[in-house]
Structure formats: structure tokens, C-alpha cells
Amino acid sequence: MTRPDDDRVVVTGIGLVCALGTDPDQVFTRILDGEFAAREWPDLVADGFPITVANRVEDAGEYGRRPARRGRALTVHAVGNAIADAGLGAAHLKNAGVYVGSTMGESAGFEAAAANSATDLDDATADTFAAEIAREFGTNGTLRTYGTACAAGNYAIGSAARAIASGRIDVAIAGGVDAFSRIAMLGFARVRAMSPDRCRPFDRNRRGMQLGEGAAFLVLERERSAARRGARRRAVIGSLGLSGDAHHPTAPRPDGSGSATALRSALLATGVRANEIGWINAHGTGTAASDAAESAAVATVFGDRTGPPVSSLKGAFGHCMGAAAAVEAAMTVLALERHVIPPTVGVLDVDDQLPIDVVVEPRPAPDLRWALNCGNAFGGLNSALLIGAAS
Amino acid sequence: MNQPTTLTDDVIDVLRVEIRNVKATLPPDTATDALLMTDLGLDSLDVVEFVARVEEVYRISVSDEDWQQLTTLQQIAHYVRTHR
Amino acid sequence: MPRRDLRRTRTPRGEAATEIDASTWFADELGALNWRPDGLYVATSTAGRLEAVEFWRAAAETGFAFANPRLFPWTLANSPTGSIAKALDVRGPTYTLVGRADALVGAFDHASDDLARELVSSAAVVAVDVADDRTPSLAAVLVTSPVLACQLGIMVEDLEGRGRPSDLLSHVLAHARSAAVERRSLHSGNV
Numbered sequence: 104m105t106r107p108d109d110d111r112v113v114v115t116g117i118g119l120v121c122a123l124g125t126d127p128d129q130v131f132t133r134i135l136d137g138e139f140a141a142r143e144w145p146d147l148v149a150d151g152f153p154i155t156v157a158n159r160v161e162d163a164g165e166y167g168r169r170p171a172r173r174g175r176a177l178t179v180h181a182v183g184n185a186i187a188d189a190g191l192g193a194a195h196l197k198n199a200g201v202y203v204g205s206t207m208g209e210s211a212g213f214e215a216a217a218a219n220s221a222t223d224l225d226d227a228t229a230d231t232f233a234a235e236i237a238r239e240f241g242t243n244g245t246l247r248t249y250g251t252a253c254a255a256g257n258y259a260i261g262s263a264a265r266a267i268a269s270g271r272i273d274v275a276i277a278g279g280v281d282a283f284s285r286i287a288m289l290g291f292a293r294v295r296a297m298s299p300d301r302c303r304p305f306d307r308n309r310r311g312m313q314l315g316e317g318a319a320f321l322v323l324e325r326e327r328s329a330a331r332r333g334a335r336r337r338a339v340i341g342s343l344g345l346s347g348d349a350h351h352p353t354a355p356r357p358d359g360s361g362s363a364t365a366l367r368s369a370l371l372a373t374g375v376r377a378n379e380i381g382w383i384n385a386h387g388t389g390t391a392a393s394d395a396a397e398s399a400a401v402a403t404v405f406g407d408r409t410g411p412p413v414s415s416l417k418g419a420f421g422h423c424m425g426a427a428a429a430v431e432a433a434m435t436v437l438a439l440e441r442h443v444i445p446p447t448v449g450v451l452d453v454d455d456q457l458p459i460d461v462v463v464e465p466r467p468a469p470d471l472r473w474a475l476n477c478g479n480a481f482g483g484l485n486s487a488l489l490i491g492a493a494s
Numbered sequence: 495m496n497q498p499t500t501l502t503d504d505v506i507d508v509l510r511v512e513i514r515n516v517k518a519t520l521p522p523d524t525a526t527d528a529l530l531m532t533d534l535g536l537d538s539l540d541v542v543e544f545v546a547r548v549e550e551v552y553r554i555s556v557s558d559e560d561w562q563q564l565t566t567l568q569q570i571a572h573y574v575r576t577h578r
Numbered sequence: 579m580p581r582r583d584l585r586r587t588r589t590p591r592g593e594a595a596t597e598i599d600a601s602t603w604f605a606d607e608l609g610a611l612n613w614r615p616d617g618l619y620v621a622t623s624t625a626g627r628l629e630a631v632e633f634w635r636a637a638a639e640t641g642f643a644f645a646n647p648r649l650f651p652w653t654l655a656n657s658p659t660g661s662i663a664k665a666l667d668v669r670g671p672t673y674t675l676v677g678r679a680d681a682l683v684g685a686f687d688h689a690s691d692d693l694a695r696e697l698v699s700s701a702a703v704v705a706v707d708v709a710d711d712r713t714p715s716l717a718a719v720l721v722t723s724p725v726l727a728c729q730l731g732i733m734v735e736d737l738e739g740r741g742r743p744s745d746l747l748s749h750v751l752a753h754a755r756s757a758a759v760e761r762r763s764l765h766s767g768n769v
Contacts, residue, residue, distance in 0.1 A: 151642045153555075205676075206654055213627060213653075217634035224627055224710075229655060230677035247684045250625065250655025250676040258673070265691060286630055289642055290650030295542050295558060310558070345671035347618070347663045352651045354538050364669065368697075392538075481651055482660025484672050516648075543648045550644035 112264040113493060115334040116189025116322035117433045118181040120166075122158035122315055123420045125180070131437040134419045134445045135465045141301060141313050141421060152285075153292040154299050158315035158421030159283050166282070170211035171227060173282035175235045177318035178203075182236055182276055189322035189334060193241060195274050200245035201236045202263040202277040204255025205229040205425035210284035229425075232280050244272060252480035253386065255279050256319065256428030257488045261343025263323050273328050278320030279429035287424065288314050294353065296390055302422075304387035304415035304447050305394050305461045307454040312388040315421020319429035321436075338436040341473070341489030344369030348483025354392055355479060359400030362477070365485035366404045369475060373489045377404060380411045381471040382444050382462075384435050386479045387415020388422055389449070395457065397479065402458035411475075414462040418449025428478035432490060435476045439492045444468045505571045512547045513567070516540050526568040545570075552578060598629075598649070600714040601658040604706050605665035613720050616670040616698035618663050619685035621705045621743035623678055625655040628708055658706050670698050679734055682743040686731030693724035701727060705743035717747035730754060 122140035123130045140158040147155040160166060166176040186196070207213075212227025225231075233246040245266065249258035256279030263277035281287075291297045291312060298311035321340075329336055346364035348356045355362065370377060386397055394415075401410050416431055423430050438444055444466040453461045476488045506526060514520050517540055530536045536544065545561050548554075548570060554577045556564070564570045630653040637645035651657060659674040673688050675681035682705055689701035704718040721727045733750045741749075 153643055206656075207630070208627070208655075208676075210630070213630035214634050216631045217638065224624075224631075228623070228627055228676065230623075230681070233677075233680075245684075246677070246680050248676040248681065250622070250674040251659075251672075252654050252656045262688070269691065286634055286650075286653055289637055289645055290633065290647060290653065293542065293546060293645050293647035294539065294650055295545075295561060295647075299558065345673075347668050347670065347672040349664045349667050349669055351537060351664075352539060352657065352660055361669065372695075372697075480656055481654055482656040482672075483663065484656065484659070484674075539648070539651065543646060546644065546646050546648075550640055550646070553644070555643055 111326040112267045112323055112340045113326045113329050113336040114321050114338040114340060114436055115324050115329050115336060116185040116191065117337065117436060118184025118188060119317065119319035119430055119433050120160055120177050120181050121317035121420045121423060121430050122160055127433050127437060131434055131441070131445065134416060134434065134448060135443065137446065137448050139419050139448050147288065152288060154297050156300060156313065157283065157288060158313060160316055171209050171215055171222065173211060174205070174209045174232060174280050177282055178232045178235055178280045179239050181278065181318035182240060182320045185276065185320045185322050186240065191274070191322055196240055196242055198244050198272065198274065199242045200263060200266055200272040200275040201233045201242055202247045202259040202275055203233045203236070204249045204251065204259040204279035204429060205232060206252045206255060206281050207284045207287060207424060210282060210286050214285055236276060242276070251484050252482065253422070253424060253427055254478035254480040254484050254486035255425040256432060257343060257476060257478045257486040260321060260340060260429060260432055261488050264340040267323055267325050273325050275323045276320055277323055278318065279426040280318035281316055281424035281426050283314070283316040284424070298389060301449050302389040302418045303449040303451060304385070304389040304418055305398070305454055305457055306450045307452045309389045309391060309394060311390050312417065313421045315423040317420070317423040317426040317430050319426055319433045321432065336493040338439050338493050339491040341375065341491055342369050342372030344372060344487040346485045348485065350483050353481050355396040355483065357392070357396055359396040359398070359403060361483055362397055362400035362479055362485040363403040365487045366400060366475065369487040369489045375473050375489060379473050380475055381468055382438065382474040383411050383413045384431050384474055384476045385413050385415045386477045387417055387447070389417060393479065397477070398457035398459045407458045408460065410459060412444055412462045412466060413459045414445055414447045416445060416448065418447060428476060428486065428488070432476045432488060435474050435490045439471055439474060439490065442467065442469050442471055444471070505574050506567060508551060509548065509567045509570055512551065513544055515547060516544045524567060526571070527566050529565050548574065554578060598652050600708050601652065601661040603714055604658050604716050605661040607716055608662055608704065608718060609665035613666060613702055615666060615668055615700045615702035615720060617689065617692050617701045618659065618666065618668045618672040619689045619701060619703045620659040620662065620673060621675045621681035621685040622655060622658065622707060623681065623742045624707050625658050625674070625676070626653045628712065629653045662704060666702065678742060679737065679739055679746055682734050682746050683731045686727050686734065689721055690724045690727035690731065693721070693727055703727070705747040707742040707744045715742070715744035717744045717751060719747070719751055
């Protein structure tokens with residue numbers, strides 16, 4: 104059921120902020136060069152965190168002035184860049200739908216509340232970002248906030264695309280945000296999910312995830328409208344596949360069966376066959392269990408070791424939580440535009456028990472047409488978003 | 495058969511209290527050689543919580559390498575005694 | 579000598595209700611209904627936030643090196659959705675929308691859309707909130723018709739209220755006339 108060309112949902116603008124930078128093209132190039140942002144942070148050392156290595160946005164004061172508003176500052180920067188990239192005017196913005204994914208909300212707000220300062224919890228709750236976008240950019244339409252943890256960015260983008268495809272709106276601003284969370288920095292360390300040094304997805308010696316932060320937003324439009332105003336079409340958003348494990352609050356089903364359902368669902372709903380997928384931009388957090396389960400899922404759907412190449416980008420800029428799937432969706436668009444599959448930064452020795460083809464060096468992909476962007480959340484929520492080349 | 499030392503009893507007693515704080519359905523005299531996950535039915539989250547409680551009570555830190563080797567109360571008691 | 583005193587900073591089982599207890603209550607209440615939805619659409623104004631505060635407060639007391647990790651997964655807005663999904667064995671799409679009326683309308687939108695596309699044949703729309711005094715509130719409806727899901731969403735929009743999802747859904751269900759709606763509406767529970 105592929106739609107007629109002018110009825111597709113296209114990406115016309117990208118804006119992002121992450122530990123590797125604020126220019127999407129530059130961030131992508133850095134990943135191709137194997138750069139990574141993880142480093143030790145003196146303030147985490149001084150405060151006695153068990154693990155002190157993270158991927159944080161270097162603060163020129165822009166985001167740090169008011170810690171309880173850091174997420175909103177990141178959001179406004181990323182959305183502003185996306186709108187500028189799309190060349191979107193006020194008239195279009197007025198009716199745009201706003202779709203945001205976030206895991207922690209304004210974490211610093213909750214941290215302050217714990218110290219008994221007079222914090223308005225509503226102000227810190229995750230729906231604060233959509234409200235900020237509406238206020239800052241003059242949108243009057245739908246506001247949706249997805250609290251689906253590490254999959255939230257996919258939910259936001261996929262849902263926005265659905266709303267456009269079903270005719271409810273013509274334009275959407277969709278993505279995810281999470282400012283650096285001390286709560287998450289401590290929590291993941293104490294559930295023993297965090298690597299003390301590097302994040303090495305799919306590596307034989309992988310030791311866990313690393314925390315990141317960021318915001319990434321896409322401008323999505325109906326292709327007909329985008330063409331009418333002469334906007335550059337950067338990629339096509341296909342369908343979002345979703346499933347639940349119904350298994351455990353934090354551990355995935357080891358056989359990856361839930362995740363496999365999400366992958367299949369994305370393919371079916373978009374009308375794309377498994378052999379048309381040229382790349383999987385994996386969830387790939389670098390934990391023993393999650394990488395194994397995800398690999399099992401890929402093998403189930405695409406064949407044991409015969410499936411498309413797989414990369415994880417979390418070794419480059421960390422796990423950006425609610426922003427993760429959105430930052431990674433942005434990088435997927437770049438890969439489709441530049442016809443090159445980025446490497447799994449951080450991997451040294453691929454775990455050969457994993458039945459997948461792990462990309463360790465940049466891989467030219469002149470025929471890359473469709474990619475899957477994956478995100479799996481605590482609570483067993485699995486998501487896979489199909490993203491395709493515009494031309 | 496060796497008589498357990500007072501110190502070992504003390505540690506095992508504390509571990510038995512703490513493990514019941516994690517999983518209330520366990521008996522007060524949990525076997526010291528029972529495997530935490532396979533025999534006692536703790537899941538991965540229960541185990542990290544149990545280790546965290548032991549760390550806090552004894553003010554010791556169990557490294558990321560070491561904690562996965564601790565699979566019974568006996569092993570944890572030994573770890574506590576040798577790291578205090 | 580090891581300290582034996584158990585302080586309130588530990589996992590408060592049987593003490594003040596936490597998200598774990600609230601989520602357990604939500605899951606138990608819904609599990610007792612024998613619903614077998616394919617999809618789960620949760621709207622919440624508060625999920626995880628009291629736990630975020632409590633986790634951090636407790637960590638400051640124990641010191642970070644000894645922070646108890648038990649509450650951490652429950653600091654995420656997703657946590658009641660995960661518990662409910664497990665209790666109802668939902669393997670299809672599961673959504674967590676955060677906010678007030680917009681979140682509940684969003685839940686109905688997604689339920690309606692998924693029903694219309696036949697991704698699911700039955701959708702549980704669930705609204706959960708935990709008040710600052712830790713009282714949990716739950717309202718839920720099982721819908722099999724995309725049109726009905728859409729209508730219920732419109733009814734929420736028409737309320738033009740600032741209320742929490744559980745209050746809004748309770749109100750809408752009390753006024754929904756359709757016999758095809760299987761409803762469950764509880765204003766509060768004691769955990």
C-alpha cells in the first residue's frame with residue numbers, strides 16, 4: 104500500500120543539539136570519522152557519582168543558565184533550526200501539530216524538588232516542551248507528548264506522520280528532548296546498566312550504556328504541500344511499527360520476539376518488503392541483554408546473519424533518552440541523503456554470537472532506499488520507524 | 495562440621511533480613527547456598543537492589559565486575575567479610 | 579558493626595504509596611476485569627514524577643554510592659503502562675501520553691486510528707494519575723469501534739477542562755450513552 108508520490112509524508116527540515124554538535128551534517132561527518140563525545144565530568148566526580156563518564160552538550164551558557172529549563176532551551180534551539188532549515192513561515196506554523204517525546208521531563212526540576220525548593224512539578228513534567236514550542240513558535244494546533252522512554256522520539260515522529268497521512272494536519276514539528284539527567288545518571292549506574300568507560304554496542308566486551316542528552320526535531324509535511332512551496336524534500340517517513348513485550352519492567356524478552364513484531368509491523372504498514380531495507384539504525388545501547396535481544400529480533404525478521412547491515416550510533420553521542428530515536432532519525436535522513444551507512448562507533452571486537460552484520464567502518468550505500476530506525480523502551484515497548492529516500 | 499563464627503551468623507542474619515526486604519515472600523531461613531535467581535526467583539532488578547542494600551548496610555562498594563559473581567547468600571557473606 | 583536500622587528511605591513497601599504500589603494497584607484493578615485488549619493507550623499527567631523526586635531525595639540521604647535502584651525504573655512516565663501491559667498481556671501497540679486533556683484526546687486518537695486500520699481489534703484506553711498525597715486515580719474503557727473511540731475523544735475535547743486524564747475520562751464515561759462501551763471508572767484507591 105505505498106501511497107501515490109504526492110501523498111507521502113516528507114521531512115523538510117532538521118534541527119538538533121547533541122554532545123557531538125548542533126549541525127546535523129557536521130555531527131554525521133563526525134560519526135563517519137569515528138568521533139565520540141564521552142568524557143569524564145569533574146562535577147560528577149565531585150558529587151560522588153558511581154560513574155562519571157557521559158555525553159553532555161558543551162554549555163556556552165545558553166542551556167545552563169537555568170538548570171530547570173535546560174530541556175526547553177535545547178528544544179527551542181533544535182526546533183528553531185528545523186524551522187529555518189525547512190524555510191517554514193508563520194502561516195504554516197500556526198496550524199502545525201507539535202509532537203514531542205521525552206523520558207525524564209525537566210529532570211533538574213525534579214532534582215530541585217527533592218531538595219524541597221519550591222518547584223512546580225507541572226512545570227517540570229514532560230508536556231512542558233510541547234507547550235514551550237507552541238508559545239515560542241506560535242503554533243495553535245495539536246500538542247502531543249509521548250512519555251515512552253527510549254522509544255519516545257520514534258513515537259513522536261511516527262505519530263506526526265500518521266496525523267499528516269490521515270489528513271488531519273499538513274505540517275508537524277516532531278521529535279524528542281531530554282536534558283542531562285542526574286537522576287538517570289545515578290539510576291542507570293545503580294541498576295548496573297552503565298559502562299564505566301566507553302559504550303561499545305554489539306561488542307564482545309560491551310559493558311553497558313552511556314548517558315547522553317539532546318534535542319532533535321524534524322519538520323514533516325505532506326509532500327504535495329512541500330512541493331507547492333518549493334521546500335527541499337530530505338526524506339520520506341514511512342510507518343511506525345510498535346509492540347509490547349509484556350515481560351519485565353527493565354529487561355527485554357531475550358528472544359527479541361516483541362522487537363521482531365515491531366520490525367514486521369513497520370514493514371507491513373508501509374508496504375515495504377524485508378529485502379528492501381538497506382540499513383538498520385539500531386537501538387543498540389551496548390548492554391549485554393539489550394544488544395542480544397535486538398540482534399535476535401533482527402535475525403528473526405531478516406534471516407540469521409543474512410539481514411541488512413546494522414549500526415548503533417549510541418557509542419558516538421550516548422543514549423539521549425527521549426531524544427535518542429529523534430537524533431538517530433535525523434542521522435538516518437543524513438545517511439539516506441549521503442548514501443553512506445555510518446559505523447558503530449565504539450565497537451572494537453564484534454560479538455560473533457550476535458547473528459547480525461555489524462557495520463564497523465563507514466559503508467558506501469549508493470542504493471540505500473529504506474532504513475529502519477529502532478528504539479526499545481523500559482517496560483518492554485518496542486518501536487521501529489521506517490524512513491526512506493525522498494527521490 | 496564447623497561451628498559458624500558469630501561474625502558469619504551476624505552477616506547471614508542481616509542478608510536474610512535484607513533479601514526479604516527485596517522479596518517479602520522468602521522464608522526467614524533462606525538457604526545460604528540457594529541461587530538468587532534460579533532457586534529464589536529473584537529477577538535482575540531484585541538482584542541489583544539486594545546488592546545495593548548490602549552495600550549500604552556494610553558501607554562497601556561491589557564493583558561492576560564482582561557483583562555478577564555473587565549468586566548465593568554464602569558468596570555475598572564471604573564478599574562482605576573480605577571487603578569490610 | 580553493620581547498621582541494622584531500616585530507614586524510610588528504603589523501598590517503602592507497606593509504607594507510603596509509591597509508583598510501584600500505584601502501578602501494582604492499576605494493574606491489579608484492570609487485570610481483574612478480564613479484558614484482553616490488543617492495544618493499550620495510557621494517558622497520565624503525573625506518571626513517574628513523584629518517584630523521580632523520591633529517588634533523588636533518598637539518594638541524597640544514603641549517598642550516591644549506596645543509592646537504592648529500586649525506584650529508578652519507576653521514575654519514567656512509562657512505568658504504569660509497562661505494568662498494565664504485563665497484567666493484561668498486551669503485545670500490540672502501547673502508548674503513554676503525558677499531559678491533561680491533550681493526552682487523553684491523543685490516547686483516543688491513537689486507539690481510533692489503530693482500530694480503523696485494523697492494527698488492533700480491541701483497545702484499552704486508560705487514564706492514570708497519582709496525586710501529590712500519593713492517592714492513585716484510574717479510569718479506563720475498552721473500545722472495539724474506531725468511531726466510538728473518536729467520539730469519546732471529541733467528548734473529552736468538548737469538556738475544555740484543565741482536569742487530569744483520570745478525572746476527565748471518569749466524567750466522559752459517566753455521560754457516554756453507548757451500551758457498547760465497557761467501562762471502568764474509579765476515582766481513587768487506597769494502596
